[in-house]
Amino acid sequence: MKSTALDAGLARQSIDTIRLLAADAVEKAKSGHPGAPMEAAPIAYLLFTRHLRHHPANPEWPGRDRFILSCGHASMLLYAMLHLSGYDLPLDEIRNFRQLGSRTPGHPEFGHTPGVETTTGPLGQGFAAGVGMAMGGRFLAERIDANLFDYRIYILCSDGDMMEGIASEAASLAGRLRLGNLICIYLDNRITIEGDTALSFGESVGARFRAYHWQVEKVGGENLPEIDAALERAREDPRPSLIIARTHIAEGSPNRRDTPEAHGAPLGEEEVRLIKTLMGRDPEESFGVPEDVRDHMKQSVERGRVLERRWRERFDSLRDAHDSPLVPWLQMLDRGFPEGWDRELPAFDPEDGPLATRVASGIVLNALAARLPLLLGGSSDLAPSTNTLLKGEESFRPDHSGRNIHFGVREHAMGGVLNGLARTPGLIPFGATFLIFSDYMRPPMRLAAMMRIAPIYVFTHDSVGLGEDGPTHQPIEQLAGLRAVPNLTVIRPCDANETAEAWKIAIENRTGPTALILSRQGLPVLDRDRYAPAHDLRRGGYVLAEEEGRLQAIIIATGSEIHPALAAREILQKEGIGVRVVSLPSWELFEAQEESYRDAVLPTSCTLRVAVEAASPFGWERYVGREGAVIGMTGFGASAPGGELMEHFGFSSERIAGKVRALLIHDPR
Known part of the structure; x- marks a missing residue:
């Protein structure tokens, strides 16, 4: 001026x-x-x-x-x-x-x-x-x-x-x-x-x-x-x-x-x-x-x-131009999206597995980026590990035109910069790091939730299942901490198709930040002809596998722990014990559902519940109650191959089945 x-x-x-x-x-x-x-x-x-x-x-x-x-x-x-x-x-x-x-x-x-x-x-x-x-x-x-x-x-x-x-x-x-x-x-x-x-x-x-x-x-x-x-x-x-x-x-x-x-x-x-x-x-x-x-x-x-009148004159002439570059920006500004942006996104078959959810996330992210030109972001020098590189796109350099942002080893700054990008009209920013390092960026994440702005956080290496890097890199209390932040939507998908649904939800959520919690290790892709469809993730929690016969117990799990939970159900069903498995990838989305739906998924008539998550058990009492149990982490992990660690810390089908049996002995209803 x-x-x-x-x-x-x-x-x-x-x-x-x-x-x-x-x-x-x-x-x-x-x-x-x-x-x-x-x-x-x-x-x-x-x-x-x-x-x-x-x-x-x-x-x-x-x-x-x-x-x-x-x-x-x-x-x-x-x-x-x-x-x-x-x-x-x-x-x-x-x-x-x-x-x-x-x-x-x-x-x-x-x-x-x-x-x-x-x-x-x-x-x-x-x-x-x-x-x-x-x-x-x-x-x-x-x-x-x-x-x-x-x-x-x-x-x-x-x-x-x-x-x-x-x-x-x-x-x-x-x-x-x-x-x-x-x-x-x-x-x-x-x-x-x-x-x-x-x-x-x-x-x-x-x-x-x-x-x-x-x-x-x-x-x-x-x-x-x-x-x-x-x-x-x-x-x-x-x-x-x-x-x-x-x-x-x-x-x-x-x-x-x-x-x-x-x-x-x-x-x-x-x-x-x-x-x-x-x-x-x-x-x-x-x-x-x-x-x-x-x-x-x-x-x-x-x-x-x-000043604004002059700006509007330029804006109007550009808006009315043939093939106006304003189109994608205006769509986002109106909180709309290009038509069909979420249709025919990658879908995964059991034959594709095992597939780490971080890998599935990268596939889905690139498909979304091809349809959403104002989606941009990067990682704290971890793009190859978090699978967040947008293929075919330039880096954000001093010419400022690339969509791949290299934040460097600066998680704290990345969180703050994402807030500024989210306050830029039309942009959909994301940032990625390992879940353990979310602690470095908690202050700006809290402010994003308070401001009701919508950066997307991609947190990979989500449990002791990451393996040999050991307890310094194995998150324990981070999930509970993130879930404690008001207006932050946390989603921990169990397979590739839940991951695709989680990305859709994150893109659509324009009133608060979303954290995607993803595995390093490969996970089976569930057969959705046998189990409930992945789009049920939109409700935060859903009945993944129905009980056969009388409902006697419910196993609730998230992420990689869904798979041993399903195996435990098979063991128990063969013993004549009617067990339901509930996938609960997002507490926030589940709590936003009507009470009748939540009661249908977790009926009050069934109090024998076991929650399974390779993280701190803090908070799970709301879902298992006094008569239930939680299989979680109470220590800081160890350095060993991921599969061995999951078995060592009790995230096995036999351990889960044993916990259900133990509860039934005390209350044989």
């Missing part, structure tokens, strides 16, 4: 207003972080009035620049800017900062407050999501139209963001990919909660980012012309840019400036009055916004209307 002459007096009035709104809101709430909003007010003012292409009347306009407050504790800075710029955030919401039901929660939440691009608070997460948004923008520019998707990502971050490892991981990736549409402003205030940053943080951040191949420069945090010029230069540089602003926490507060106390506590009523007096404001007035400031700041609405 082309700069106009800077009115120093009006700028100072506006910056003072931003600072006072933050101080008043925190004071009224008796909770919050006033220091960072006060120090960052000049930078935010310049961004929102002179550089950011945005339209407050349409916060989700696809052509807009994105602003991310990675230091989410400075939320009152963002809320003040949104209110003053004309977003649908009335002053009463500022007055209700951090109160139940307000649109101004303690940390910014996407989907809750208009103008918030991503949920932030855990430091570094916003930075990584911004890298993902920059990658998504560049991908759309290369694949669809460079003029429609020439937007930039502006990130405001703090010392804490610079300390968190996820930011370093993501910055390294961004530099390698030459994401020139990414501009980060770092508030170098040299204060943390515990005191001076020198207590724990001494490297040159600028030198580090230059080593990452970023463009770096330093400015004074109060020097408006210097900041303005640095932002202009950053817009023109082909590299990602870091602007290091030497700021002072709680700038404008005579007694709290440069103190740790200003980080996370109200300034105090007397201090706020003193600040207002020094700024020439009425010390008794709270939440005051001078009319000239309001008129000046709300010019963003008209500027945004003009």
Whole structure:
């Protein structure tokens, strides 16, 4: 956005207003972080009035620049800017900062407050999501139209963001990919909660980012012309840019400036009055916004209307063109898919097995990629092992057009980048690693679930069945941990055809992330003429094999353990014991079914239940009850061939059958 002459007096009035709104809101709430909003007010003012292409009347306009407050504790800075710029955030919401039901929660939440691009608070997460948004923008520019998707990502971050490892991981990736549409402003205030940053943080951040191949420069945090010029230069540089602003926490507060106390506590009523007096404001007035400031700041609405109108003109001409490249993007934007995208996907026969579900996943993924041109992703340097390479597609390199993303050995950053890609209109992103390493990416996965965005996680090597790599690589508690995350759909298919169904569900799920849990070892492909069809996986759990005769016991299993469960049923049926086998690949999908269906699959009349899963038994009590049993893992595994380990730890048909017999002895019903 082309700069106009800077009115120093009006700028100072506006910056003072931003600072006072933050101080008043925190004071009224008796909770919050006033220091960072006060120090960052000049930078935010310049961004929102002179550089950011945005339209407050349409916060989700696809052509807009994105602003991310990675230091989410400075939320009152963002809320003040949104209110003053004309977003649908009335002053009463500022007055209700951090109160139940307000649109101004303690940390910014996407989907809750208009103008918030991503949920932030855990430091570094916003930075990584911004890298993902920059990658998504560049991908759309290369694949669809460079003029429609020439937007930039502006990130405001703090010392804490610079300390968190996820930011370093993501910055390294961004530099390698030459994401020139990414501009980060770092508030170098040299204060943390515990005191001076020198207590724990001494490297040159600028030198580090230059080593990452970023463009770096330093400015004074109060020097408006210097900041303005640095932002202009950053817009023109082909590299990602870091602007290091030497700021002072709680700038404008005579007694709290440069103190740790200003980080996370109200300034105090007397201090706020003193600040207002020094700024020439009425010390008794709270939440005051001078009319000239309001008129000046709300010019963003008209500027945004003009910017969006020009973008729409380009959009309309491209949409109406013959063979418009917008077609696949518009289909996804409308939450639709190309016609027939899910028909005639690979189907597997028993003769194809044994087939690891990770291998089946790769086959299905490539078939989907051929029909969904905005499906893209990769792994944390594990594509050959996770089977997530899209064949015939280029790598995502500095030209930004490939669909195979090489995240490097950076699971944490991969999770954050996926969130940014998922917030890019139309894209279907996926990321892959071993299930054990899902622990490295739990924070961004949790945020994805909270935001109701839809990255797809491909987690392979799902149990001790992976074999010789041993307990450091054998997941135990990870399944239970993932299932504990609200709005995260976890699916552990038992064979190749369930895997195909799981991928369909993951693609269709646009209101939350999906985790596919896949085996390293080969598994038989079930004969679906003999057992229930794989599409029943859509209900989360289903009767895979009916009992013969009177129902006496139910064996419930997921993934690779379905196969010994079926063999145990055969043993028991020959003994005259009526046993049902239930495949329960997704607890979340099963719990979403009507009660009558769940009762039909797991009737309350049959309390003798055995759950079988090569993972922690935690959580299975909801399905087996007091009278049932769980065959699971209570230790960390061992190093040996996978088949031997499964037998050693009790995941055999004979062990399962024996557990059912033992329960029947105690309750022979």
